[in-house]
Amino acid sequence: EKIIVTNPANGKQLCTVDAASFEEVEWAVSHAQTTFDSGIWSKASSIHRSSVLSRLADSLQQHIPEMARIDTLQTGRPIREMNAQMARLPDWLSVYYAALLRTNQGFVAPTQGKLLNYVQRIPLGVVAQITPFNHPLFIAIKKIAPALAAGNSVIVKPSELAPISLLEFENLTQEAGLPDGVLTILPGYGHITGKQLATHSLVRKIDITAGTRTGRALGAIVGSNLAAFTAELGGKAPILIFDDADVVSAVNGVAFAAFVASGQTCISGTRIIIQENIYESFMTEFLKKVKSITQGMGDPMDERCSMGPIISPHHLSRVDDMVARRQSGTVLTGGKRMMGKSLLDNFDFSHGSFYPPTVISDVDVSHELWQEEIFGPVVVVKKFSTESEGVRFANASKYGLGAGVWTQDLSRAHRVAADIDAGLVWVNTHHRNDPSSPWGGMKESGIGRENGIEALEAYSQSKSIIVNVASADESRQTDDWFSGEQKRYG
Numbered sequence: 001e002k003i004i005v006t007n008p009a010n011g012k013q014l015c016t017v018d019a020a021s022f023e024e025v026e027w028a029v030s031h032a033q034t035t036f037d038s039g040i041w042s043k044a045s046s047i048h049r050s051s052v053l054s055r056l057a058d059s060l061q062q063h064i065p066e067m068a069r070i071d072t073l074q075t076g077r078p079i080r081e082m083n084a085q086m087a088r089l090p091d092w093l094s095v096y097y098a099a100l101l102r103t104n105q106g107f108v109a110p111t112q113g114k115l116l117n118y119v120q121r122i123p124l125g126v127v128a129q130i131t132p133f134n135h136p137l138f139i140a141i142k143k144i145a146p147a148l149a150a151g152n153s154v155i156v157k158p159s160e161l162a163p164i165s166l167l168e169f170e171n172l173t174q175e176a177g178l179p180d181g182v183l184t185i186l187p188g189y190g191h192i193t194g195k196q197l198a199t200h201s202l203v204r205k206i207d208i209t210a211g212t213r214t215g216r217a218l219g220a221i222v223g224s225n226l227a228a229f230t231a232e233l234g235g236k237a238p239i240l241i242f243d244d245a246d247v248v249s250a251v252n253g254v255a256f257a258a259f260v261a262s263g264q265t266c267i268s269g270t271r272i273i274i275q276e277n278i279y280e281s282f283m284t285e286f287l288k289k290v291k292s293i294t295q296g297m298g299d300p301m302d303e304r305c306s307m308g309p310i311i312s313p314h315h316l317s318r319v320d321d322m323v324a325r326r327q328s329g330t331v332l333t334g335g336k337r338m339m340g341k342s343l344l345d346n347f348d349f350s351h352g353s354f355y356p357p358t359v360i361s362d363v364d365v366s367h368e369l370w371q372e373e374i375f376g377p378v379v380v381v382k383k384f385s386t387e388s389e390g391v392r393f394a395n396a397s398k399y400g401l402g403a404g405v406w407t408q409d410l411s412r413a414h415r416v417a418a419d420i421d422a423g424l425v426w427v428n429t430h431h432r433n434d435p436s437s438p439w440g441g442m443k444e445s446g447i448g449r450e451n452g453i454e455a456l457e458a459y460s461q462s463k464s465i466i467v468n469v470a471s472a473d474e475s476r477q478t479d480d481w482f483s484g485e486q487k488r489y490g
Contacts (some may be wrong), residue, residue, distance in 0.1 A: 003160050003187055008076040008309045009300050017163050018188040021387070025196045028184050032153035033128045033202050033239040035181030042123050042151040047147060050101040056095035056176035057450070060141075063172065064089070067165050068464045069301075071136050074162040075351065076308040077261055078300045088433075089141050096435035097149040100456060114470040121460040123151035124228065127205040128197040129179075130190065131166070133159035133311050134264045140166050142450050143207050145435070147184065150459035155184045155203075157194050161311055163187045167355050190214065199221055206458065211373070212399075212444045219447070228447035230458055232440060235266040235375040235401035238394035239430070240416060242387075243277040245406035247456065249428065250283045257404060257430035259293055259307055259357050263377035264315075266445070267402030269430060270374060272381040283332075290333055290357045297354065298344035305344065309353040310376055316353040319376035323358060327367040329380065334358030365396045373399070391419045400442030404430045423449075 002016040037044045037449045041049070060067070067089075068082035099175065111117035129143045140156055158166040163185075170185045174276070186193055190210070198206050198221045205228035208218055215231040215386040222229045241250050241258060257269030274282050296306030316337065323335050338354035341347065355376055363369045363380040370380055384390040394403060403422040407413050413426045417425040426432060433451075440449035448458055468475060 001058070002162070002240055003189075005074055005162070005164060006312070007352075007395045008311050008353075009072050010348075011158070011313075011351045013162065014073055017167070017187045018190045019160070020193050022196065023479060025188070025193060025200075026264065028186055029126055029197070029200050029202050030154055031181045032184060034157055036125055036142075037151040037393060039152045040179045041148075041153070041182045043127075044151070046471050052100040052177045052386065053145070053149060054094040054097040054103070056173060056178065057090035057098070059172045059176050060093065060169070061090045063168070067137055067168065070165045070168060071162070072089075072300050072308075073175065074164050075133060075136065075311060076300050078308050080303055081260065081308075085135070085138055089138060092141050092435045093144040097145045099454065100453070104453070104456070109464065114182065114468065115476070116467040116469050118465055120463045120465065121150070121166070121457065122463050123460055124205040125152065127152045127154055127155065127207065127459065128155045128196045128200075128203045130197070130206070130208040130210065131156060131158050132209045133161040134261055135450065136162040136167060137165040138170070139209050142435075142439075142455075143209075144183065144216040144279040144391050146450075146484060148178070152205075152459055153182055153184075154191075155186055155197060157186050157188055157190070157197060161185065172472070175178070178192060192421050194218070199225065201225060204229060207448075208232070215446065228458065230440075230450070232266060232401070233444065234399055234445040235268070235441065236271060236373055236399040237267050237269045237402040237404065237422070238271040238273055238382075238396045238397070238420070239269040239404035240390050240394055240405040240406065240420075241274045241278065241282060242390075242405075242409070242412065243275045243280075245278065245409065245428075247278065247281055247285055250282060250406040251289050253404070253406065253428070253430050254286065254388055255289045255293065258379045259290075259377050260431065262307055262310055262355070264375050265372075265431070266441075267424065267431060268375075269356070269404055269464045270379050271397070272379050273384055273390055274381060275390065276315060276383050276385050285382065287333060290359060295343050297338070297345040297349075297356070298342035298471040300435060302345050302347070306397055307357065307377065310355050311353070313353050315375065316355060319355055319374055319378060321361070322368060322372070326369050327364065329360040329367075329369060330365035332359045332361055332381075333378070335360070340411075357378065357395075365393065382398075387416065391416060395419075395421045397445070398444045401440075401445035402426070402431075402490040 001019040063192045100256040109117040207230040209232045212234040215233040300308040334356040336347040358378040402424045438449040438452045
């Protein structure tokens with residue numbers, strides 16, 4: 001079956017990609033397992049794996065302009081965004097995980113008796129990763145780097161909406177020295193290829209970034225296979241803005257949190273919760289910023305473009321419908337699909353899936369726009385009075401991935417950050433990401449963590465080796481359990 005990849009900015013077909021057949025998925029998993037069993041990568045020294053990851057990072061660095069252009073074409077995200085994002089990608093491979101392989105150490109457990117108990121980390125085997133459309137290469141590299149560093153054979157199923165950059169990345173791996181069968185990219189549809197990978201008995205871990213409904217469904221399958229599972233799922237990030245916040249900085253930070261990637265990120269700042277004494281001054285400046293973003297929209301390949309389209313007509317309709325059927329709230333700006341020509345560069349919005357930055361006030365906390373992930377450039381704003389009320393609004397969600405706090409009060413910053421139910425809390429900034437910083441959610445936002453030592457350990461398992469170091473004479477006297485003189489069990 002052919003997957004048609006379309007440019008969401010103009011509706012034109014970019015290319016077709018062959019979806020993996022049932023037989024191709026079976027072969028890929030079997031080949032990955034054979035490669036793992038051979039030990040060519042799984043039992044290679046950590047120094048060798050580190051060197052290969054560093055070479056792969058160097059190769060990726062040379063291809064960043066090309067990769068940025070591909071991801072702009074297949075996602076519609078502005079080229080300025082993709083250039084900035086791509087510049088960080090090699091860090092996951094070389095600066096962090098390659099370095100971690102050279103510095104991370106095992107340990108000796110303090111076992112009783114004359115025993116040497118050393119603990120190693122060994123790879124899991126064949127692992128499968130299912131990645132989304134919004135950050136096609138970035139999220140994949142976040143998952144691939146620790147999985148390869150740990151010594152696994154890795155299979156990645158990219159989103160059918162944006163598979164091209166990952167297929168191009170696969171071409172870089174062998175010239176960097178990664179053996180055949182260690183990294184395989186399998187294009188396909190989630191409900192077919194993704195499900196087949198999740199149900200396969202040889203796949204020892206599934207790592208997914210997706211919506212919560214998909215995560216629940218796959219988690220049930222993976223659990224029945226007794227395989228490991230990491231899931232970065234939905235989000236509905238609150239941003240708390242206190243009276244003492246610097247208004248200009250907060251406006252800039254909230255605009256970035258809300259509208260980067262056209263709001264199509266799981267940590268997008270979609271619930272803006274503003275203390276009452278700063279509400280009017282913040283909203284005045286925020287709506288000016290939103291207007292400037294709207295006026296700056298145009299051709300995503302234009303370096304000046306501020307925000308791109310929604311990924312597809314289907315996703316655009318979902319966003320539009322959610323705003324149209326709202327149970328409460330007043331649309332302050334935006335709220336309808338963009339048509340006509342761009343003020344920036346005369347780009348024709350009518351052929352693409354463009355939706356403007358949209359701000360809605362006075363939405364009830366029990367209603368859909370407050371509770372459900374929209375995955376588009378739509379934010380709701382609400383006023384609060386006391387710190388406890390602000391935290392209560394922030395936690396009034398089934399999600400718990402990201403959150404933001406804006407205040408100049410250091411004590412309050414730490415106190416509120418501790419009280420918010422989220423795996424990531426940014427203070428006076430948003431969407432900062434580093435390979436060393438654990439990334440994951442609470443509540444219905446997922447299981448497990450990406451990044452950091454936690455990710456490396458999640459792609460490996462401990463193995464205890466216990467060696468009796470007593471002399472033979474001593475062992476003869478103390479280790480005959482059935483002599484009746486043994487004083488302890490252990």
